[in-house]
Amino acid sequence: MEALVPAFIAALLTQLGERPAILTAILADRYGRPLTVAFAAGLAHAALNALAALGSIAIAPTLTPNAQALFLAVALVIGGLGALFPAKTPDRLESWGLGSLFTAFLGVFSLALGSQTQFFTLAFAVRGEPWFAFAGAAAGAFAVAFVAAVMGEAMWQRIPFRPFRWLVSALFLVAGIVIGAGALRLI
Numbered sequence: 001m002e003a004l005v006p007a008f009i010a011a012l013l014t015q016l017g018e019r020p021a022i023l024t025a026i027l028a029d030r031y032g033r034p035l036t037v038a039f040a041a042g043l044a045h046a047a048l049n050a051l052a053a054l055g056s057i058a059i060a061p062t063l064t065p066n067a068q069a070l071f072l073a074v075a076l077v078i079g080g081l082g083a084l085f086p087a088k089t090p091d092r093l094e095s096w097g098l099g100s101l102f103t104a105f106l107g108v109f110s111l112a113l114g115s116q117t118q119f120f121t122l123a124f125a126v127r128g129e130p131w132f133a134f135a136g137a138a139a140g141a142f143a144v145a146f147v148a149a150v151m152g153e154a155m156w157q158r159i160p161f162r163p164f165r166w167l168v169s170a171l172f173l174v175a176g177i178v179i180g181a182g183a184l185r186l187i
Helices: 006-013 017-032 034-062 065-082 099-112 115-123 130-158 161-183
Strands: none
Touching: 006 017, 006 115, 006 130, 006 161, 017 034, 017 099, 017 130, 034 099, 034 115, 034 130, 065 115, 065 161, 115 130
């Protein structure tokens, strides 16, 4: 259970203001079905985080506890640096005629593939609880997708994410540096 809450918080903080959430808001407005779009986006995030959890099962036995901590530190530092840059509005997928469920699922899946959320899931999962890390990250990403879908594009784009991104960046960078210094036995 140790990985559940940190993975949830990391996914929640990482997904706010990112391209998958913006796309979810766009598609919810386009189709007029926010719950369906949020469900599809949640499924896409769950599938991607499940892949990260499965990957952790393969690499976890090869990592020492210090290497696991260093892996988490790298994920936090990269997440902190990534939070400094605003997300651009993604393609609106207007030519996709797959309906609200499949367009949202495939659009969010392809947009979020390899995102910071999966890196955090992998980093928390290698520490020994892959399915709790998966559940926490999937729930955090779904929570953001749900709120973005219900709010819609206009309201979502009005949220001032810049100060939030700076705060998240500072938190991730400080945590990453402290954890990394501990893993390298510098403190």
